[in-house]
Amino acid sequence: MTEHRLVSPDDEDYPEGLLDLENPPPLFMLGETTTAPAVAVVGTRRSTRYGMNLAGAFGRALARAGWTTVSGLARGIDAAAHRGTLEADGQAVAVLGSGIDVVYPAEHGEIYHRILDGHGAVMSEYPPGTPPDRWRFPARNRLIAAIASAVVVVEAGEKGGALITARLAAELGRPVFAVPGDVDRAASKGCNLLIRDGAHPALGVEDLIAELELVLGKPPRRPPPTRITIPPTGVTIDDLPGLWGCTPAQALARLARMEIAGEVRRSGDLVAPI
Amino acid sequence: MYAATTSVALVGGEARPVEVQAHVGRQTEAFKLSGLPDTAVREAKDRVRAAVTSSGIRFPNRTVTVNLAPADLPKGGTDYDLPIALGILAASREIPDLRRAVVVGELALDGAVRAGSNALGAGVLSARHQVPCLVASSAAAEAASIPGATAYGVSSLADAVDLLRDGLEGTEPARPRETVAAEPSPDLADIKGQTMARRALEVAAAGGHHLLLHGPPGAGKTMLARRMIGILPRLEVTEAIETAMLWAAAGRRRGLDTTPPFRSPHHTASKAALVGGGSGNPVPGEASLAHRGVLFLDELAEFPRGHLDTLRQPLEEGVVSVARRGTSVDFPASFQLLAATNPCPCGYHGDGRRPCECRPAIRWRYRSRISGPLLDRFDLIVRVGRVEAGEYSGQAGEASSEVATRVERARVAQLGRGQVNRYLAPGEALLESLAARGLVTAAVGNVLLTARGADRVRRVARTIADLAGVDQVEEEHMAEAIGLRGEWRDD
Numbered sequence: 001m002t003e004h005r006l007v008s009p010d011d012e013d014y015p016e017g018l019l020d021l022e023n024p025p026p027l028f029m030l031g032e033t034t035t036a037p038a039v040a041v042v043g044t045r046r047s048t049r050y051g052m053n054l055a056g057a058f059g060r061a062l063a064r065a066g067w068t069t070v071s072g073l074a075r076g077i078d079a080a081a082h083r084g085t086l087e088a089d090g091q092a093v094a095v096l097g098s099g100i101d102v103v104y105p106a107e108h109g110e111i112y113h114r115i116l117d118g119h120g121a122v123m124s125e126y127p128p129g130t131p132p133d134r135w136r137f138p139a140r141n142r143l144i145a146a147i148a149s150a151v152v153v154v155e156a157g158e159k160g161g162a163l164i165t166a167r168l169a170a171e172l173g174r175p176v177f178a179v180p181g182d183v184d185r186a187a188s189k190g191c192n193l194l195i196r197d198g199a200h201p202a203l204g205v206e207d208l209i210a211e212l213e214l215v216l217g218k219p220p221r222r223p224p225p226t227r228i229t230i231p232p233t234g235v236t237i238d239d240l241p242g243l244w245g246c247t248p249a250q251a252l253a254r255l256a257r258m259e260i261a262g263e264v265r266r267s268g269d270l271v272a273p274i
Numbered sequence: 275m276y277a278a279t280t281s282v283a284l285v286g287g288e289a290r291p292v293e294v295q296a297h298v299g300r301q302t303e304a305f306k307l308s309g310l311p312d313t314a315v316r317e318a319k320d321r322v323r324a325a326v327t328s329s330g331i332r333f334p335n336r337t338v339t340v341n342l343a344p345a346d347l348p349k350g351g352t353d354y355d356l357p358i359a360l361g362i363l364a365a366s367r368e369i370p371d372l373r374r375a376v377v378v379g380e381l382a383l384d385g386a387v388r389a390g391s392n393a394l395g396a397g398v399l400s401a402r403h404q405v406p407c408l409v410a411s412s413a414a415a416e417a418a419s420i421p422g423a424t425a426y427g428v429s430s431l432a433d434a435v436d437l438l439r440d441g442l443e444g445t446e447p448a449r450p451r452e453t454v455a456a457e458p459s460p461d462l463a464d465i466k467g468q469t470m471a472r473r474a475l476e477v478a479a480a481g482g483h484h485l486l487l488h489g490p491p492g493a494g495k496t497m498l499a500r501r502m503i504g505i506l507p508r509l510e511v512t513e514a515i516e517t518a519m520l521w522a523a524a525g526r527r528r529g530l531d532t533t534p535p536f537r538s539p540h541h542t543a544s545k546a547a548l549v550g551g552g553s554g555n556p557v558p559g560e561a562s563l564a565h566r567g568v569l570f571l572d573e574l575a576e577f578p579r580g581h582l583d584t585l586r587q588p589l590e591e592g593v594v595s596v597a598r599r600g601t602s603v604d605f606p607a608s609f610q611l612l613a614a615t616n617p618c619p620c621g622y623h624g625d626g627r628r629p630c631e632c633r634p635a636i637r638w639r640y641r642s643r644i645s646g647p648l649l650d651r652f653d654l655i656v657r658v659g660r661v662e663a664g665e666y667s668g669q670a671g672e673a674s675s676e677v678a679t680r681v682e683r684a685r686v687a688q689l690g691r692g693q694v695n696r697y698l699a700p701g702e703a704l705l706e707s708l709a710a711r712g713l714v715t716a717a718v719g720n721v722l723l724t725a726r727g728a729d730r731v732r733r734v735a736r737t738i739a740d741l742a743g744v745d746q747v748e749e750e751h752m753a754e755a756i757g758l759r760g761e762w763r764d765d
Contacts, residue, residue: 033491039413043472109743110742110743110744111741113742117750139649158376197711220719236659237470237657237659238467238468238469238661239471248469248470248472248473248755249473249738249754250750251757252470252473252753252757253750253751253753253754253757254753254757255757256713256717256753256754256755256756256757257753259717259720259722259756259757260716260717260720260722262720265528266760267624268617268623268624268625268657268659269624269625269657269659270624271451271488
C-alpha cells in the first residue's frame with residue numbers, strides 16, 4: 001500500500017474545485033488524482049434496486065465519456081456509482097467521512113482497494129485513524145459538492161446527506177441533476193423536491209451525458225497511459241515494481257500481459273524486450 | 275487370581291485400546307509375557323519386577339502371566355510398564371481392580387513413572403470411552419488437554435498405588451494445558467528485497483499450494499521456505515491432536531502445539547524415513563510428521579528419484595500405506611510440499627550476472643532427476659533471483675504477522691467453499707470473469723502455458739482473488755498468476 005500524503009491548497013495536486021470553498025481544508029490523500037473534471041453521483045443509503053442499477057449505469061457512462069466520478073463510499077447509491085465507474089475502468093474519487101485508512105462500511109473494502117489500484121484516489125480531511133462518526137458526514141458532503149463540477153442525485157429522501165450535497169453544490173454554482181421518481185416513493189421525494197427547486201431532471205443515461213456536455217463541455221480525453229517500457233539490456237523481475245512504481249502483484253500482472261502480447265521475453269532472472 | 279486394565283496402541287496414528295490381562299497362578303515363580311510384544315515390551319518384565327520391589331511392594335513369587343490383547347495389534351515401546359505393573363498388583367489383590375481406566379507410562383527401576391510417547395493416546399481413549407486415564411505427571415496436562423478427557427498424573431508406582439487404594443473419586447484430575455507455547459519461527463521481515471518470491475510464498479500459503487523455488491545458490495530459497503510456518507494459519511485443536519498422535523507413533527512427543535509442523539528431511543534420508551515403514555512395527559515417516567503442515571525438501575534434485583516418487587501417493591491421497599505381511603497400515607500424510615533446488619549443478623544457469631559452467635546435457639540430466647509427475651504437483655514454480663550485495667540496504671520487508679492476516683482471510687473464504695484451493699480439480703469452482711478466462715486462453719494460444727500449466731495458473735488465480743477478498747477471479751488476478759510462474763523445463 002502506498003503511503004498517504006497530506007496536500008494543502010498550495011499544492012499542485014490539490015483538487016481545484018475545493019478552492020471555491022471559503023476555507024479550503026488540507027486533505028489526506030491516497031492514490032492518484034486526475035485533472036479530468038469530476039461529476040458527483042450521490043444518493044441515499046436506503047436506495048431501491050432501481051436506484052442502484054441506475055447509479056451503476058451512470059457510473060459506467062460517465063467513466064466512458066471521460067469524466068471522473070466522485071462519491072462517498074457509503075452504502076446504496078454511492079457504492080453502486082463507484083462500482084459502475086470501476087467496471088468501466090474509469091477514474092473514481094471517494095471522499096471519506098472517516099480517516100483515510102478507515103474503510104466504512106467495512107464491506108466496501110473491495111471498492112476502496114480497487115480505486116487505489118490505479119483507478120483514482122481516496123481523500124479525507126480527517127487524520128488517519130479517525131472513526132466514522134455520523135456528525136462528520138455533512139462536512140464531508142461539502143467536499144464532494146466542491147470537488148465536483150456537477151452533482152447528480154439518483155435517489156434521496158426528504159432529508160439526508162444527498163440533499164445537503166445538492167444544496168451546497170447549487171450554492172457553489174455547480175449544476176445539479178436529479179432523477180425524477182414516483183411522488184409517493186420515499187427514496188424519490190428528495191429528488192422531486194430538487195427538480196421543483198430548479199435542478200435539471202436527469203432522464204436517463206444518454207440524457208444525462210448530453211446535458212452535462214451541453215452545460216460543461218466535453219471532458220478532455222484521458223491521455224493514453226504512458227507506455228510501459230523495459231530497457232533493451234533487460235532487468236530482473238525484482239526490479240519491475242521499482243521501475244514501474246507499482247506493487248509486486250501489479251508488476252507480475254503487467255509482465256504477464258506483456259508476455260502474452262509478445263512484447264517481452266523472460267529468461268532466468270532477466271526480462272528483456274523482444 | 276486375575277485382573278485386567280486398559281492401555282493404548284497407536285495404529286497409523288490412531289489410538290486403539292489394548293487390554294492388559296494379568297494372572298497370578300499357584301505354580302512356582304515365573305513371569306510370562308504374551309501378545310506380540312516387541313523387544314522394549316518384553317524387557318518390561320525386568321523393569322516391572324524391579325520397580326515393584328523398589329516401591330516396597332511384594333512382587334508375587336508365583337507364576338505371573340501377562341497377555342496383551344488383541345494379539346494382532348503391534349505393540350511397542352515402554353508405555354506398557356505401568357499398566358503391566360498395576361495389572362499384576364490388582365491380580366494379587368494389592369490394589370482394587372482398574373478395568374475401567376486407561377493406563378500408560380514407563381517405569382524406572384526405582385519405581386518412578388516417566389512419560390512415554392502415548393500419553394496423548396491415553397487422553398484420546400479416556401475421552402472416547404468416558405473413563406479416567408492414568409499417566410506420568412509430566413504428561414498429565416497434555417493428556418488432559420484432549421477435550422473430554424479425565425487424566426490423573428502419577429510420579430511413581432507407589433504414588434499410583436496410593437491413588438488407586440484411596441479411590442480416584444476423591445482426587446482432583448489434572449488441569450488441561452490449552453496449547454503448547456510455540457517457539458517463534460523466523461520472520462519475513464528479515465528478508466530484504468525478493469519482493470516477487472515473498473508474494474509467491476504468500477500465495478502458496480493462502481491456497482496451500484505446493485511450491486517449488488528454484489534459483490542460484492545464495493538467493494535465499496531456504497531462508498524464504500523456513501518462513502512459511504510463520505504465515506500459515508494455526509491448526510485447529512483436532513488437527514493438532516492428529517499430528518501429535520502421528521508424532522507419538524514415531525516415538526516423539528509434540529504436545530498440543532497448534533503451530534503447523536515443519537519438517538525438512540535431508541536428501542540422504544532413506545525411503546522409510548521419508549514416507550514411513552522400517553523394520554518391525556511400521557513407523558510414520560517425515561511425510562506423516564509433516565501432516566497438516568509443511569514438508570520442505572531442500573536441494574530437491576539431490577534426492578534419489580525413487581525416493582521422491584514414493585511421495586506421489588501421499589501427495590495424491592493424503593495418506594501413506596505401509597504394507598506388511600498380511601496387513602497394511604495407513605498413516606495420514608496430508609502436507610504442503612515446499613521444495614528448493616538449483617537450476618543446474620553449478621547453480622548459475624539463468625543468473626544473468628554470472629555464466630553457467632554446465633554443459634547442456636549435464637543440466638538436462640540434473641533436471642530430469644525430478645520426474646514429470648512430481649513436477650506436475652507444484653501449482654507454483656517460482657524463480658528466486660540472487661540479490662546483489664548493494665541491494666540489501668533496501669527497507670525491511672513486511673512482517674510475517676501482517677502477511678498471516680491476509681492468508682487467514684483467504685483461507686476462511688476457501689473453507690467457506692469447502693476446501694483449500696490446492697485440492698481444486700481442473701476447472702472446479704473457479705468463478706472467473708470473461709476477461710480472466712480470455713487472458714489464460716490467450717496465454718495458452720501463445721504457447722506461454724501448456725494446458726496443464728493453465729489449470730495450475732487458474733487455481734493460483736483463484737487464491738489471488740481470495741487474497742484480494744473478492745468472489746470472482748478478475749483479469750488482474752489471472753495476469754498475476756501467469757506472471758508468478760517461473761519456467762523450470764523451458765529456460
